[in-house]
Amino acid sequence: MRHHQPDNSATGLVRRPTAAPRPIGRRETSRWYPPLAVAADVSGVFVPVLTVYGLAAEPRPLAAAAVATVSWVTVRVIHHRYRPRSLGETRGLLPTVHDWLIFLGLLAGLRAVTGEQSAVASALAALLPSLLITATTGALIHRHLLAQRHRAQAVRRVLVVGEPGPVDEVTAQLAARTDHAYVVIGTVLVGDAGELTSGVPEMGRLPAAVDRSPAIPDLIPEGPDGSTVLAAARRQDADLVLVAPGCLLTGERLRRVCWAVQDAGLRLAVASGLSEVALRRLTVSTAAGLNLLHIAPPLRNGPQPALKSVLDRVAAGVALVALSPLLLTLALAVSLDSRGPALYRQTRIGYRGTPFTLWKFRTMVADAESRRPELEGLNEHLSGPLFKIRRDPRVTRLGRFLRRTSLDELPQLVNVLRGQMSLVGPRPPLPEEVARYGAVELRRLGVKPGITGPWQVSGRSDLSWDEGLALDLFYTDNWSVTGDLDVLARTFRAVVDGRGAY
Incomplete structure (x- = not known):
């Protein structure tokens, strides 16, 4: 999914909702989501089964279509696929296959x-059309919901409570993307020191220390902290109170704020401070009254990495055989289009810093590397070690087509077959890029680089260095075989779209 840049309006990092205020606790989404999903599931089974069984002269086609339809809808209902709050939140491809x-x-x-x-x-x-129709419908609903979110619609209005530092961090993280439901509409700060830098309106402030006077609970049932938070939430018509705990808001004080918010009928969430950790890696347990958040380690050893390696090599071998006529045709076309070899090889850095020779169809003139110094001033990726020019004069006519369609990457199937690359993974970096890496950037070398990956399906060269790095780091720590299948499915759309390919 594409990362969106923060809003550059006067409010800085805040997405400002354009819809009319909504009652507390309500999140508006299009009412046609559930009916459309049910209609797609019903028609996607009933019509194909009735048609195929009728044409094949199978017995009782109407009864077979009815039983299959009821069974499919039942499976979907049991897994809560028609809940308004969950419809459209993801593309739903893997749940649909499941x-x-x-x-x-x-x-x-x-x-x-x-x-x-x-x-x-x-x-x-x-039965196959049911899979395709349901998956397509889920993707369409997801895209529609993302479009609404980009316009700050179908969101939950969030009041953030905490010390200025943690509040700024939470606000910036939520504002940096529009693929979620939360828009910050106000804050309640804790402590007398510090101010916000994000431009979010401050709706109240809690003292650094809470008054323990026994008279206060009698006068104000929710306590002074809860009273301030609730007043701000009602004034801003908040749907959710998001607490960012800190040294001034923890333990018993945090517990009382939670009581006050929930007793008033508001939804409550607590920011853990963790970011970029896949939900499947998190589990919750309780010990001595404490709620503990457990984080499973990234997949580095075990059956899934072994399965990934086998699938990579088998798929690469099959693809090389199946695509051999196309590969030969492209090699001939490159040789005829401009002077130089059909294939271009370049040293890249792979798994755990191991160098390897990467193969591509040549898309530039033969002396492209020697001409790079004179083009350094035109580099459009000044924020990182990448070198990219949207209209690079060294790219040939055929090379532009190959880059836009990603056909120039096909020879890398040989790298996959040799175990140097994977079908899915981070972009393989150049040695000079790795030489400028810090400890954080080096972490992206913890998995094999890929022909396609999160960078390629999320905008490619249109992404900034920081956005691409964030995608690669998330993949490195959270990859799974099913996640790779999802990236492969999204790759086709990215290739057809051609966005960011230059």
Whole structure:
């Protein structure tokens, strides 16, 4: 998913909602999401099964279509796929595949119990459209919701409570992207020192120390802290109170603020301070009354990395054989288009800093490297070690087409087959780029580089260095085989779109 730049308006980092104020606790989304999802699931099963069974002269096509439809909708309902609050929050591709496999298992069980005798090929042909239609519908709803979020609609109005430093960090993180539901509309600061730098309106301030006088709970049931927070939430019509704990807001004081907020019927969330950690790596436990957040380590050893390596090499080998006519055609075209070899090789840095030779179809003139110093002043990535020019004069006519379609990357299948690269991973850096890396940047070398990856499917060269680095670091720490499949599915759209390919 594409990262969006922070709002450059007078409010600095704050996305300002354009919709009319909403009642507390309500998040508005399009009401047609659930009906559309149900209609797509029903039609995606009933119509294909009825059509295929009718054309194949299978017995009882109407009954088969009805049973399959009810089974598919039941699986989706059990997994809460039609909840308004969850629809559109993700593309839903992997959950759809998961549901569809369960759906096939359920129908296989019913087939065994009832003795249904339709041809297996007919059944699979009739059921495959349900996977495609449901996945496409989920992607369309997701894109529509993202478009609403980009306009600060279908959001939850958030009041952030905490000390100025943590509040600024939380606010900046939420404002840097628009692919989530939260928009900060006010803050309540804790302590007498410090001011916000984000431009978010301050709606109140809690003292550094809480008054323990026994008279206060009698006069103000929610306590002085809770009273200030609730007054600010009501004044800003907040849907959610987000607490950023610190040394001045912890323990019993934090507990009382939580009581006050929840007793008033407001939703409450507490920022853990963690960022860029996949949800699947987090678990919660309790010990001695403390709520503990456990973080699973990144996948470095075990069955998933082994499976990834096997899938990479098998897929690369099959692709090289299947695409050999195309590869030969492109090699001939590159040789005829401009003087020089068809293939271009370059030293890149791979897994754990190991150098390797990367192969690509040549997209530049033969003396491109010697001409680079004279073009340094035109580099559009001044914030990092990358060297990119949108209209690089060294790129050939055919090279522009190859870059836009990513066909120049196909020879890297050889690198994947040799185990130097993966199908999915961070962009393989140049040695001079790695020479400028710090400890944070070096972490992206903890996995094999990939032909495609989060950088490639999120805008490629249109991304700043910091945005690309954030994507690569998130992938390095949170990759999984299912996540790789998701990136591969998104790669096709990125190639067709061609955005950022230069």
